[in-house]
Amino acid sequence: MxxxxxxxxxxxxTLAQVLLxxxxxxxxxxxxxxxxDAINSLHHPFFNNVLPxxxxxxxxxxxxxxxxxTYVISVPTKFIPSLLxxxxxxxxxxxxxxxxxxxxxxxxxxxxxxxxxxxxxxYLIGYVNLTGPSHAEEVIDRKLTLLVASSxxxxxxxxxxxxxxxxxxxxxxxxxxxxxxxxxxxxKNAIAVISGIISSVSSTGENARAAxxxxxLKELVLVIKHLGGNxxxxxxxxxxxxxxxxxxxxNSRNFRCGIRLGxxxxxxxxxxEEKQTIEGIRSIEALHKLSLKYNFELPIIxxxxxxxxxxxxxxxxxxKLLLRDLTKE
Amino acid sequence: MxxxxxxxxxxxxTLAQVLLxxxxxxxxxxxxxxxxDAINSLHHPFFNNVLPxxxxxxxxxxxxxxxxxTYVISVPTKFIPSLLxxxxxxxxxxxxxxxxxxxxxxxxxxxxxxxxxxxxxxYLIGYVNLTGPSHAEEVIDRKLTLLVASSxxxxxxxxxxxxxxxxxxxxxxxxxxxxxxxxxxxxKNAIAVISGIISSVSSTGENARAAxxxxxLKELVLVIKHLGGNxxxxxxxxxxxxxxxxxxxxNSRNFRCGIRLGxxxxxxxxxxEEKQTIEGIRSIEALHKLSLKYNFELPIIxxxxxxxxxxxxxxxxxxKLLLRDLTKE
Numbered sequence: 001m002x003x004x005x006x007x008x009x010x011x012x013x014t015l016a017q018v019l020l021x022x023x024x025x026x027x028x029x030x031x032x033x034x035x036x037d038a039i040n041s042l043h044h045p046f047f048n049n050v051l052p053x054x055x056x057x058x059x060x061x062x063x064x065x066x067x068x069x070t071y072v073i074s075v076p077t078k079f080i081p082s083l084l085x086x087x088x089x090x091x092x093x094x095x096x097x098x099x100x101x102x103x104x105x106x107x108x109x110x111x112x113x114x115x116x117x118x119x120x121x122x123y124l125i126g127y128v129n130l131t132g133p134s135h136a137e138e139v140i141d142r143k144l145t146l147l148v149a150s151s152x153x154x155x156x157x158x159x160x161x162x163x164x165x166x167x168x169x170x171x172x173x174x175x176x177x178x179x180x181x182x183x184x185x186x187x188k189n190a191i192a193v194i195s196g197i198i199s200s201v202s203s204t205g206e207n208a209r210a211a212x213x214x215x216x217l218k219e220l221v222l223v224i225k226h227l228g229g230n231x232x233x234x235x236x237x238x239x240x241x242x243x244x245x246x247x248x249x250x251n252s253r254n255f256r257c258g259i260r261l262g263x264x265x266x267x268x269x270x271x272x273e274e275k276q277t278i279e280g281i282r283s284i285e286a287l288h289k290l291s292l293k294y295n296f297e298l299p300i301i302x303x304x305x306x307x308x309x310x311x312x313x314x315x316x317x318x319x320k321l322l323l324r325d326l327t328k329e
Numbered sequence: 330m331x332x333x334x335x336x337x338x339x340x341x342x343t344l345a346q347v348l349l350x351x352x353x354x355x356x357x358x359x360x361x362x363x364x365x366d367a368i369n370s371l372h373h374p375f376f377n378n379v380l381p382x383x384x385x386x387x388x389x390x391x392x393x394x395x396x397x398x399t400y401v402i403s404v405p406t407k408f409i410p411s412l413l414x415x416x417x418x419x420x421x422x423x424x425x426x427x428x429x430x431x432x433x434x435x436x437x438x439x440x441x442x443x444x445x446x447x448x449x450x451x452y453l454i455g456y457v458n459l460t461g462p463s464h465a466e467e468v469i470d471r472k473l474t475l476l477v478a479s480s481x482x483x484x485x486x487x488x489x490x491x492x493x494x495x496x497x498x499x500x501x502x503x504x505x506x507x508x509x510x511x512x513x514x515x516x517k518n519a520i521a522v523i524s525g526i527i528s529s530v531s532s533t534g535e536n537a538r539a540a541x542x543x544x545x546l547k548e549l550v551l552v553i554k555h556l557g558g559n560x561x562x563x564x565x566x567x568x569x570x571x572x573x574x575x576x577x578x579x580n581s582r583n584f585r586c587g588i589r590l591g592x593x594x595x596x597x598x599x600x601x602e603e604k605q606t607i608e609g610i611r612s613i614e615a616l617h618k619l620s621l622k623y624n625f626e627l628p629i630i631x632x633x634x635x636x637x638x639x640x641x642x643x644x645x646x647x648x649k650l651l652l653r654d655l656t657k658e
Contacts, residue, residue, distance in 0.1 A: 132540070133535070133536050133539035133543070134536050135534070135535055135536055138534040138535065138536045139536070141534075142532075143532060143533055143534045143536060143537065144532055144533045144536065144537040144540075144651055145536040145537065146536070146537070146540035146651065148658050169532070173658040174658065175658050203471075203472060203473055204472055204473045205464070205467040205470075205472045206462070206464055206467065206574050206577075206578055207462050207463050207464055207468070207472060207473065207475070207574060208472065208473040208474065208475070209573075209574075210566075210571070210573040210574035211461070211473075211474070211566060211570055213569075213570070213573055214462070214564075214565060214566050214569055214570035214573075217564060218564075235543075235546060235547075235564060236543060236658045237539075237540060237543050237658060238658075240542075240543055240546065241539045241540055241542070242539070244538075244539040244542055244543075244573060244577070245536060245538075245539035248535075248573070248577060249535055251535065318473070322473055322475065329477050329502040329503065329504050329567075
């Protein structure tokens with residue numbers, strides 16, 4: 001099969017390698033010529049590995065559009081609307097596989113919403129979300145990784161399962177809970193930032209972090225419930241699995257961002273130095289707004305919101321997070 | 330309040346310090362004179378910290394029995410029956426707070442079963458299980474830790490909540506799911522061993538480990554269901570919380586044991602070198618037997634059982650663990 005990868009970041013290029021390993025053809029699209037040149041010379045700024053010799057990249061959206069009608073969306077969430085505008089007008093029915101993670105803090109749209117709004121229904125085969133615990137750093141090294149393909153259309157989920165699975169290092173499961181997977185993907189980045197904040201302080205260690213993730217899991221379930229997903233998704237690879245891998249590892253830039261916030265660095269400083277988007281900050285904003293809109297409590301998310309946007313001191317943030325009234329679990 | 334701590338290991342001494350911090354009185358019982366002497370000289374072989382000056386330890390069970398009718402059980406699970414035999418005959422009604430973690434692989438009894446069998450009903454106020462994500466190494470340093478007191482008697486759970494909670498670093502929640510908390514406490518040690526096995530191999534990293542924990546969580550839920558507990562317990566501090574802290578950290582001797590097993594060390598070698606009991610090995614055996622007895626599948630536990638007791642090679646164990654047929658999640 002031929003697959004167009006929209007976005008030549010770490011995860012896009014890693015998934016391109018997976019598809020090449022599985023004997024598919026790929027073309028990676030990126031707006032930055034230096035990224036495209038790097039990929040075509042088999043190097044990626046994010047990795048030391050030499051990329052497969054048959055990887056190809058381009059800055060030409062029309063070339064990508066001709067290459068394949070199967071698109072992997074792999075750009076920072078804030079760029080997805082303009083990416084889809086650039087991709088239009090489509091001329092044939094297309095499948096969208098999304099691997100970006102976030103909810104828009106301005107209009108509270110999920111990525112499936114964004115795709116539906118930007119892609120003419122008559123050109124849309126369907127939408128599949130591909131998520132799960134997956135540091136790109138490990139997948140590029142072909143370390144064993146389990147993912148989940150979520151789609152309302154079971155056959156499309158199975159198609160994506162077959163596309164990415166192999167017998168050596170990638171296993172893909174299927175699910176029909178698209179909104180659940182989108183909530184989890186967004187919320188785990190938010191909780192990872194908060195986990196970083198917790199980890200920056202000497203009074204809290206692994207015990208407190210595990211408690212935070214456990215209580216964070218409850219918030220994932222709450223958001224899923226209010227948005228009409230299946231709460232079981234929170235207990236699977238897409239939920240707690242991805243939460244564990246993201247919120248406990250220096251491989252996660254959301255976690256690293258939290259550590260720096262906890263130590264007092266400003267968001268502006270962090271944004272200026274990190275080369276990649278920190279989706280967790282946008283997710284904290286989006287989830288906080290969702291809890292206000294639907295009128296339910298997300299204590300962890302709202303404490304983090306207050307720290308980041310209302311300058312709540314770290315100590316008070318941790319008290320809000322983990323020192324609430326004694327109660328039943 | 331006065332509390333007798335049965336067992337002067339790392340966790341027993343740590344909880345003694347918590348109780349002293351909370352202005353209670355404690356007496357620690359241990360059968361080994363060198364442990365008792367060390368504690369009385371304010372040092373514990375497991376820690377660098379100087380212990381509180383008012384900590385007291387003894388090898389005399391009658392002294393302990395006179396001191397208090399509130400007992401914290403904190404010895405390796407295999408010694409609990411003989412410990413309770415030594416404690417008998419009781420002369421007044423007593424409360425048992427258990428912090429040991431395991432199910433007996435020989436008769437499949439939980440610790441609440443063992444207490445019921447050994448303590449005359451007329452001397453039993455009740456039984457409370459105290460669990461949650463808690464490396465002793467952090468609690469002794471007074472780092473923030475959240476625990477759960479589980480008892481069929483809500484008032485007893487609340488009593489234990491008040492006993493251990495303070496406003497600085499320990500928060501205790503309550504639950505009425507005793508069997509759920511006992512299953513989780515045992516199973517998390519088992520999964521921690523398996524997580525260590527996974528972590529010993531270069532083909533698997535944090536992605537695979539997070540996947541393992543997620544699928545391990547499903548096995549916790551299955552065991553709880555079959556033993557009549559509440560599956561929600563698996564999703565709380567006692568379940569996934571303690572699983573995260575135990576199965577991802579070198580602070581856990583169960584996790585370290587798994588790493589050594591994965592590298593080919595024999596159980597005999599590991600037992601000879603580790604000074605403390607590795608409950609996870611007994612738990613793997615017990616859970617495996619439970620799955621046979623009640624006729625349900627625990628793929629992860631049974632793969633680990635085969636590796637440890639039937640010499641299944643590590644590579645085949647990982648294939649059994651994570652490379653099963655493609656399916657719905």
